[in-house]
Amino acid sequence: MTHPPSTATSSRTGSPTGTPADADRTAVRARALTKVYGQGEAAVRALDAVDVDVERGAFTAIMGPSGSGKSTLMHLLAGLDTAASGTVHLGLTELTGLDDRSLTHLRRDRVGFVFQSFNLLPMFTAEQNVLLPLELAGAPVDHAWVDTLVDVLGLRDRLSHRPAELSGGQQQRVAIARALVHRPEVVFADEPTGNLDSRAGAQVLSFLRRSVRELGSTVIMVTHDPTAAAYADRVLLLADGRIAGDISDPTPDAVLTSLDALRPLDDAAVR
Numbered sequence: 001m002t003h004p005p006s007t008a009t010s011s012r013t014g015s016p017t018g019t020p021a022d023a024d025r026t027a028v029r030a031r032a033l034t035k036v037y038g039q040g041e042a043a044v045r046a047l048d049a050v051d052v053d054v055e056r057g058a059f060t061a062i063m064g065p066s067g068s069g070k071s072t073l074m075h076l077l078a079g080l081d082t083a084a085s086g087t088v089h090l091g092l093t094e095l096t097g098l099d100d101r102s103l104t105h106l107r108r109d110r111v112g113f114v115f116q117s118f119n120l121l122p123m124f125t126a127e128q129n130v131l132l133p134l135e136l137a138g139a140p141v142d143h144a145w146v147d148t149l150v151d152v153l154g155l156r157d158r159l160s161h162r163p164a165e166l167s168g169g170q171q172q173r174v175a176i177a178r179a180l181v182h183r184p185e186v187v188f189a190d191e192p193t194g195n196l197d198s199r200a201g202a203q204v205l206s207f208l209r210r211s212v213r214e215l216g217s218t219v220i221m222v223t224h225d226p227t228a229a230a231y232a233d234r235v236l237l238l239a240d241g242r243i244a245g246d247i248s249d250p251t252p253d254a255v256l257t258s259l260d261a262l263r264p265l266d267d268a269a270v271r
C-alpha cells in the first residue's frame with residue numbers, strides 16, 4: 001500500500017511510509033486516517049487524511065479549536081473507535097485490522113487512559129483502584145513498580161482512602177497510577193487537568209512529564225490549555241480535521257501564537 005507524503009511527521013520519521021525499524025521509536029502511527037460521522041448531507045469529516053507519528057518515550061500534546069477533531073483522533077489512536085479509512089499502528093500491530101475482541105484486549109493490556117473526570121470506582125480504595133487493571137487482566141502485581149508509582153505520585157499516605165475522601169488532584173494522581181500500573185505502551189490523557197485548579201493541574205502535568213522522563217512512559221494528551229501543552233515535548237495542532245502545526249519543545253507563548261493563527265481558519269470552517 002502506498003501513502004500520501006507525510007506533512008507534519010516526515011522530519012521525525014525520516015520516512016513518510018515508515019519501516020519496521022521505526023517501530024522501535026514510533027509508539028503510534030496513523031496514515032491517511034479519516035473519520036466521517038453521519039451520512040449524506042449531514043456527514044461530518046472529523047478527520048481528513050491525517051498522518052501522525054508519535055515517538056516512543058515522549059510527551060505529546062494535541063491541541064486545536066473546539067471541533068477540530070482532537071478527541072476523535074485520540075479515540076482512533078487508542079482503539080476506542082474505528083476509522084472510515086486509513087491505518088493506525090500501535091507498535092507493530094495494525095489496529096484498523098483488529099476485531100472487537102482483539103481491540104478490547106489491546107486496550108486492556110497495552111494502553112492506559114486518563115480522563116478529565118478521573119473515572120475512579122467510588123467503592124474501592126485508592127490502592128484497589130490503582131491495581132484494578134492488573135486484576136482485570138489477571139496479571140501479577142509488580143510490587144516494586146507499584147511502589148515506584150505510588151512514591152512518584154505522592155500517594156503513599158492516601159492508599160486506603162476512597163475517591164470521595166481525596167481531592168481532585170489526588171484522585172487524578174490515582175488515575176495516573178492506574179493508567180501506568182500495567183506498563184502500557186502508550187498513555188492517552190483527554191483533558192486530564194480540565195477539572196483541576198491550576199496548582200493541582202500543574203502537579204498532575206509535572207507527574208505526567210516525570211513519568212515520561214524518569215519512567216520511560218509515552219504520553220499523548222489532549223488539552224485546551226497552552227500552559228499545559230508546554231509541559232509536553234511536542235504539540236500537534238489540529239484544525240478542521242487536519243494537522244495544522246507541529247511544535248517541538250513548546251512554550252506557552254509559541255503555542256498561543258500558533259493557536260491564534262488557526263482561529264480565522266476555524267471561523268471560516270464554521271461558516
Ligand SMILES: Nc1ncnc2c1ncn2[C@@H]1O[C@H](COP(=O)(O)OP(=O)(O)OP(=O)(O)O)[C@@H](O)[C@H]1O
Nearest residue numbers: 037038044046064065066067068069070071072073
Ligand atoms: N458522535 C458524533 N456524531 C456526529 N458528529 C460528531 C461526533 N463526534 C464528533 N463529531 C463531530 O466531529 C468533529 C470533531 O469532533 P471532536 O469531538 O473530535 O472535536 P474536539 O477537537 O475534540 O473538540 P472539543 O475541543 O470541543 O472537545 C466536530 O465537528 C464534531 O461535531
Ligand SMILES: [Mg+2]
Nearest residue numbers: 070071072222
Ligand atoms: Mg474533545
